[in-house]
Amino acid sequence: MKIDFNLPYLTGEELNYIQKAVADGKLSGNGLHTKKCHAFFEKRYHFKKTLLTTSCTDALEMSSLLLNIQEGDEVIIPSFTFVSTSNAFVLRGAKIIFADSSPTNPNIDPERIEELITPKTKAIVVVHYAGVACDMDAILAIALKHNLYVVEDAAQAVDSYYKERPLGGIGDLGTFSFHETKNIISGEGGMLAVNNEKFIERSEIIWEKGTNRSAFFRGEVDKYGWVDVGSSFLPSELIAAFLYAQLENLDAIQNRRKEIWQLYFNRLSTLQNMNLVKLPNIPSYATNNAHMFYLVCKTIEERTLLIKYLRGKGIHAVFHYLSLHKSPFYKKYHDGRVLQYCDQFADCLVRLPFFFQLSNEQLNYICDAILKFYSKNKRID
Numbered sequence: 001m002k003i004d005f006n007l008p009y010l011t012g013e014e015l016n017y018i019q020k021a022v023a024d025g026k027l028s029g030n031g032l033h034t035k036k037c038h039a040f041f042e043k044r045y046h047f048k049k050t051l052l053t054t055s056c057t058d059a060l061e062m063s064s065l066l067l068n069i070q071e072g073d074e075v076i077i078p079s080f081t082f083v084s085t086s087n088a089f090v091l092r093g094a095k096i097i098f099a100d101s102s103p104t105n106p107n108i109d110p111e112r113i114e115e116l117i118t119p120k121t122k123a124i125v126v127v128h129y130a131g132v133a134c135d136m137d138a139i140l141a142i143a144l145k146h147n148l149y150v151v152e153d154a155a156q157a158v159d160s161y162y163k164e165r166p167l168g169g170i171g172d173l174g175t176f177s178f179h180e181t182k183n184i185i186s187g188e189g190g191m192l193a194v195n196n197e198k199f200i201e202r203s204e205i206i207w208e209k210g211t212n213r214s215a216f217f218r219g220e221v222d223k224y225g226w227v228d229v230g231s232s233f234l235p236s237e238l239i240a241a242f243l244y245a246q247l248e249n250l251d252a253i254q255n256r257r258k259e260i261w262q263l264y265f266n267r268l269s270t271l272q273n274m275n276l277v278k279l280p281n282i283p284s285y286a287t288n289n290a291h292m293f294y295l296v297c298k299t300i301e302e303r304t305l306l307i308k309y310l311r312g313k314g315i316h317a318v319f320h321y322l323s324l325h326k327s328p329f330y331k332k333y334h335d336g337r338v339l340q341y342c343d344q345f346a347d348c349l350v351r352l353p354f355f356f357q358l359s360n361e362q363l364n365y366i367c368d369a370i371l372k373f374y375s376k377n378k379r380i381d
């Protein structure tokens with residue numbers, strides 16, 4: 001059997017909607033399908049304002065522009081994340097202060113944030129790893145006390161909640177990804193959720209290349225022109241049409257993904273009970289949107305062996321982020337603090353194949369292989 005790590009899932013309507021966009025003769029951005037996607041998110045999650053982007057990377061870059069990040073500003077970001085979380089702020093001259101993960105899960109440790117704050121700190125960017133919420137009450141309290149903005153990198157967190165509040169809708173700004181490896185996809189794609197009202201008007205201008213074109217088309221101004229900085233952050237209608245087909249099927253996609261996650265958990269929890277590996281930890285304040293299933297091995301050597309063993313059985317399991325504070329690009333700027341838990345997840349976390357079409361037979365095959373690996377190595381039955 002050969003099992004990929006990820007396969008894109010199509011609901012069946014994607015090409016029909018793209019065809020419709022083509023037939024309508026409106027291919028550039030901010031057309032009918034873009035508006036349908038915005039309406040979907042604003043209705044379902046009560047986001048105040050949403051703007052589709054061509055990636056989560058773009059939504060993060062928009063956030064950096066909106067917060068007016070300047071040379072020398074400091075931004076606190078977990079080291080265990082994708083480069084874009086950090087790059088977006090580095091592009092505007094920010095100094096990144098990398099924070100450690102929690103001991104029990106890869107999210108930023110709220111108890112270790114306050115010690116990183118200086119008079120130059122402008123924002124805290126949190127990442128809801130695997131779609132599991134960070135402890136937002138603790139983070140919002142710190143931000144309020146020190147007058148900092150909060151950006152949620154919710155790239156993996158579509159349809160996930162913190163105490164009944166949708167992720168991406170809690171901080172000043174939230175960013176989503178519809179990259180083909182996420183739950184809901186459009187190839188490349190993303191979205192900015194603007195939750196702090198003071199950013200709404202400017203977000204639309206930055207999105208439309210620094211012009212007030214959107215206000216013009218709504219008839220709010222009688223001519224449009226260059227009013228601010230900006231870029232071309234909006235996706236074409238072809239992307240939005242594809243995305244809308246996915247959104248219409250969000251519940252079905254999420255239901256199957258949750259079944260897959262639960263099957264992994266049920267079959268592999270014996271390894272956690274025997275203290276051989278750790279499974280994802282979902283705090284009581286968080287929901288599970290079944291973005292990912294991972295194991296945390298005891299050592300990097302054990303993880304390497306496990307990945308190799310599974311590869312031998314045709315199963316593609318992969319590790320994830322390398323600590324950004326140790327990256328070739330940023331290590332020279334890092335202040336030398338050891339980020340123990342971040343490094344541990346970078347060394348020991350392994351992600352298992354996860355996509356909608358994964359069958360129960362394939363899932364059982366993967367679980368059998370993992371159980372066999374540990375019975376061979378650790379003599380369990």
Ligand SMILES: *Cc1c(COP(=O)(O)O)cnc(C)c1O
Pocket residue numbers: 054055056057058081082084085127153155156176177178179188189190
């Ligand atoms: C996928 C991902 C991104 C980047 O998303 P793109 O849409 O590919 O730009 C950023 N942050 C996190 C945490 C991600 O998982």
